[in-house]
Amino acid sequence: MRSILAMGRLSMMRSVTVTYSVCVALFASACGGSGSQARAAGQPPTPESITRANPGGDAADPERAALERLKTEPWGHRKDRFNTLHVPMLDAKKWRRVRIWTQPTRATYRYGDDHYAVATVLYTPIVGRDDPDACLEDFWKKHMPLAEAYGVRVKDSKLLRGTQEVDGDVKPIVVKVVDGSVDSMFSSEDYLGAVAAYQSWPGTCLVHAFAVKAGNHRELAAAVRTRWIGEGLPRLHWLEEISEAPETKAR
Numbered sequence: 693m694r695s696i697l698a699m700g701r702l703s704m705m706r707s708v709t710v711t712y713s714v715c716v717a718l719f720a721s722a723c724g725g726s727g728s729q730a731r732a733a734g735q736p737p738t739p740e741s742i743t744r745a746n747p748g749g750d751a752a753d754p755e756r757a758a759l760e761r762l763k764t765e766p767w768g769h770r771k772d773r774f775n776t777l778h779v780p781m782l783d784a785k786k787w788r789r790v791r792i793w794t795q796p797t798r799a800t801y802r803y804g805d806d807h808y809a810v811a812t813v814l815y816t817p818i819v820g821r822d823d824p825d826a827c828l829e830d831f832w833k834k835h836m837p838l839a840e841a842y843g844v845r846v847k848d849s850k851l852l853r854g855t856q857e858v859d860g861d862v863k864p865i866v867v868k869v870v871d872g873s874v875d876s877m878f879s880s881e882d883y884l885g886a887v888a889a890y891q892s893w894p895g896t897c898l899v900h901a902f903a904v905k906a907g908n909h910r911e912l913a914a915a916v917r918t919r920w921i922g923e924g925l926p927r928l929h930w931l932e933e934i935s936e937a938p939e940t941k942a943r
Contacts, residue, residue: 734752735751735752736751736757737749737750737751737754737757738750742761742786744785744786744787744788744804745788745804745805746758746804746805746806747761747783747786747804747808748761748804748806748808753908754806755806755808755905755909756908756909756912758803758804758806758808758809759808759809759904759905759909759912759913759916760912761782761786762782762783762803762808762809762904762916762919763915763916763919765783766782766783767780767781767782767784767923767924767927768780768781768782768783768784768785769781769784769927770784770787770789770799770801771799771931772798772799772813773789773799773943774798774938774941775931776930776931776934776938777798777799777813777815777928777929777930777931778927778928778929778930778931779799779801779811779813779900779928780923780924780925780927780928781801781811782916782919782920782924783803786803786804787801787802787803787811788801788802788803789801790802791943796942796943797812797813797814797942797943798813798814798815798941798942799812799813800812800813806905807905808904808905809902809903809904809905809916810902810903811900811901811902811903812900812901813898813899813900813901813928814831814897814898814899814901814942815892815896815897815898815938815940815942816896816897816899816940816942817895817896817897817940818830818895818896818897819895822892822894822895822896822897823864823891824864824865824866824889824890824891825866826897827866827889827890827892827897827898827899828866828868828887828889828899830897831887831889831897831899832868832887843874843875844872844873844874845872845873845874845875846870846871846872847871847872847873848870848871848872849868849869849870849871850868850869851866851867851868851869852866852867852868852869852921853865853866853867854867854921854925854926855926856890856925856926856927856928856929857926858929858930863890863891865888865889865890865891865925865926866888866889867886867887867888867889867921867925868886868887868888869885869886869917869921870884870886871883871885871906872885881905881907882906882907882910883903883904883905883906884903884904884906884913884916884917885902885903885904885917886901886902886903886917886921886925887899887900887901888900888901888921888925888928890928893936893937894937895937896937896940898928900925900928902917902920902924904916904917904920
């Protein structure tokens with residue numbers, strides 16, 4: 693029994709570590725279901741069954757139901773543990789903040805115990821250029837080798853450019869949109885993700901990333917990602933009372 697539990701803990705740690713590395717979840721991890729009783733085919737979840745642990749509730753297809761919530765629920769936000777960042781969240785109350793013991797972040801959240809989606813924020817120092825392009829390049833160079841070691845395979849990627857307006861100041865955002873898979877000994881799971889780099893304080897990088905499970909409902913997952921990129925990424929910002937660069941702490 694101990695060995696089985698140890699394998700489960702290792703699988704979960706791998707899941708979250710890979711999420712940090714390329715900001716996608718290791719959806720092939722041995723995460724158990726919610727244990728709820730599924731309803732008849734095609735039926736939506738009963739309202740009382742929708743929880744933070746299982747946002748898909750007792751729907752006949754909990755994964756579809758969870759992704760539908762991410763597609764339709766309004767925007768909210770959460771704060772990092774240092775009370776410095778406003779982090780945008782769809783269906784905000786259903787996300788759980790998690791801590792990655794081996795790979796600290798500014799903030800990391802998962803949507804459901806089955807990791808239907810994962811979001812993470814990193815705030816780190818950088819030497820040299822600190823524009824969004826340099827930050828994204830630095831992030832990718834540091835973390836992609838670790839992700840590949842955990843079975844992440846990038847199938848397709850493209851670069852997008854956008855802006856956000858903060859207190860009347862328009863700042864650039866660079867986004868790498870990623871399609872890929874995570875391979876394990878027993879299975880392979882597809883994901884759709886995006887990694888965004890922001891104009892941050894001098895000498896620092898601010899990166900926000902999101903990944904959504906796409907194995908069974910790819911079109912729906914794509915719609916969720918499109919909404920996150922178009923509506924969510926510009927909403928990330930430092931709290932109004934933050935007037936100078938905070939320490940680059942992580943946990």
